[in-house]
Amino acid sequence: MAVKRYGVLSLILLLLVAWQAVTSFFRVPEFVFPRPLSVARALLEMLSNGELYRNSIASLFRVTWGFYLAVATAIPFGLFLGRQHQLRAILNPLIQFLRPISPLAWIPMALMWFGIGDKPAIFLIFLSSFFPLIVFTTSSVLNIRTTYLRVAENFGFKGLRLYMRVILPAALPDIITALRITLGTAWLVIVAAEMIAVKSGLGYLIIDARNSLRMDMVVAGMVVIGAIGLVLDNIIRLLERMPSVEWSRVRR
Amino acid sequence: MSKIEVTGLRKSYVERRRRKRFLSQCKQYEDCQVLDGITFSIPAGTFACFVGPSGCGKSTMFRIVSGFERPSSGTVLIDGQEVTGPGSKHVCVFQEDGLFPWFTAAQNIAMGLSKSSSSDVAKKVEDYLELVGLSGFGGHYPHELSGGMRRRAEVARALITNPEILFMDEPFGALDFVTRLQMREEMVNVHQMFDMTILFITHDIDEALQLGDRIIMLSDRPSRVAWDIRLDDPHPRDLSTGHLSRLRKEIYYRMGLHVAL
Ligand SMILES: Nc1ncnc2c1ncn2[C@@H]1O[C@H](COP(=O)(O)OP(=O)(O)OP(=O)(O)O)[C@@H](O)[C@H]1O
Ligand SMILES: [Mg+2]
Numbered sequence: 001m002a003v004k005r006y007g008v009l010s011l012i013l014l015l016l017v018a019w020q021a022v023t024s025f026f027r028v029p030e031f032v033f034p035r036p037l038s039v040a041r042a043l044l045e046m047l048s049n050g051e052l053y054r055n056s057i058a059s060l061f062r063v064t065w066g067f068y069l070a071v072a073t074a075i076p077f078g079l080f081l082g083r084q085h086q087l088r089a090i091l092n093p094l095i096q097f098l099r100p101i102s103p104l105a106w107i108p109m110a111l112m113w114f115g116i117g118d119k120p121a122i123f124l125i126f127l128s129s130f131f132p133l134i135v136f137t138t139s140s141v142l143n144i145r146t147t148y149l150r151v152a153e154n155f156g157f158k159g160l161r162l163y164m165r166v167i168l169p170a171a172l173p174d175i176i177t178a179l180r181i182t183l184g185t186a187w188l189v190i191v192a193a194e195m196i197a198v199k200s201g202l203g204y205l206i207i208d209a210r211n212s213l214r215m216d217m218v219v220a221g222m223v224v225i226g227a228i229g230l231v232l233d234n235i236i237r238l239l240e241r242m243p244s245v246e247w248s249r250v251r252r
Numbered sequence: 253m254s255k256i257e258v259t260g261l262r263k264s265y266v267e268r269r270r271r272k273r274f275l276s277q278c279k280q281y282e283d284c285q286v287l288d289g290i291t292f293s294i295p296a297g298t299f300a301c302f303v304g305p306s307g308c309g310k311s312t313m314f315r316i317v318s319g320f321e322r323p324s325s326g327t328v329l330i331d332g333q334e335v336t337g338p339g340s341k342h343v344c345v346f347q348e349d350g351l352f353p354w355f356t357a358a359q360n361i362a363m364g365l366s367k368s369s370s371s372d373v374a375k376k377v378e379d380y381l382e383l384v385g386l387s388g389f390g391g392h393y394p395h396e397l398s399g400g401m402r403r404r405a406e407v408a409r410a411l412i413t414n415p416e417i418l419f420m421d422e423p424f425g426a427l428d429f430v431t432r433l434q435m436r437e438e439m440v441n442v443h444q445m446f447d448m449t450i451l452f453i454t455h456d457i458d459e460a461l462q463l464g465d466r467i468i469m470l471s472d473r474p475s476r477v478a479w480d481i482r483l484d485d486p487h488p489r490d491l492s493t494g495h496l497s498r499l500r501k502e503i504y505y506r507m508g509l510h511v512a513l
Contacts, residue, residue, distance in 0.1 A: 145348070147346050147348045147349070147350050148350070148352060150320055150338070150344070150346065150350075151344075151346070151350045151352070153320070153337075153338050154318075154338045154343060154344055155343075155363055155364060155413075156340055165363075166352070169352070169354035169355075170352075170354065172354070243393065244354040244355070244393075245354070246393065246395070247353035247354060247393060247394065247395045248353075250395040
């Protein structure tokens, strides 16, 4: 554990030093590739004037709502769909048709329907998570071992009890993986959406900084996006530590 | 009256071989017959062992008799009633691990009980854990138990439902020799303690000879009943001498193993 932590820290340090060295040595102009020190300065500046905090909260607010709405609808629906073979055969083409349409392509429609503000952004995040989550959840239900389903049938599990005590727990490890992937995508999409559709958030911060030619602030924004993405992923990974999910990582 | 009455059970799986041709898909079907008219009848309270070569259709027959699959033809009667689906009267211990890995051993065992007050459940689960020698392991998840312990927990989960019929498909096949001997002994005790009919698949002839009141030998695929043996020797049984050892030789011989083992 300690080795891993020191390893990661030294790698980061090494990269920072190399970055500073290379940009100074070749005299790369600040507006092409700002140095780590100026990025750090920009970070501090945006931290102290509260801009970073405000915009991060704005982005997180949208992602949280959009993502939770998708989780709350797509997972139950996906679980259900995994068990309904005929309904799945009917709906699958539609889902597979809508899924590859980038959420960003929905921006004009979203603005039209929801006006300006958080709502269209939340809608886009919802879209970006909803279809993948349905597909992942359905396929994780289809991957449940037949033996477990037979045992459940043998013990008379039916209806809600079957879903809560067998289907959901059996699919949960795969669903958690899907949540990690989907939240990552949602975080990707929010930045892009904010560059186009709204006047706040980390995506807006980056576009705004670029318009005033502050590359140091652009890179600082990127650093913050990466850091928050890392934190979000680790929050979901906490779910993997639940004792009733551990089995999936113990391959026997 | 017999508890289980199986008549003329046949089962074939359709094997599909696709061959792509220009603008058309030619499907060539080929039947793979697994069961070819299995017939037997088992009185209540019998410990019936099924032996037969690997892949002959023992598990297939079990899934049909316990109601998970439909036969191509033939009937299965339990208590004179045709089996249409898995019921609460009979419980299966499958060939593969069947404990729910997301529940602890105790939760798995409690699953077999219908709703009653929680203190009753806890007490009863504790009793059954003790019966299979797992007291103190109730809080462990299946992946925290050894293979033998998992099998025992699964047996406990089946027993707690107090089934009329217990189906077991090579339950101890994956265990080491000594553990298997211990489990054998436990099964004898269980059968004497509980009043139930047991259908027990095994590929271990000695296991069948030790446990069974009946040994039903299936032939190679497509399988039929090759030999139906009744045994009433008291337990524990000594297989090294007497008619049991002769019987063992005879079974090996009929399975095509001509070497005296
Ligand atoms: N769903 C299926 N589709 C097609 N063929 C099947 C199916 N299930 C089983 N079979 C075939 O039926 C035959 C018998 O399988 P089964 O699992 O019943 O054997 P078994 O006697 O239990 O063998 P073992 O002792 O190895 O467990 C096998 O040849 C297998 O290929
Ligand atoms: Mg089998």
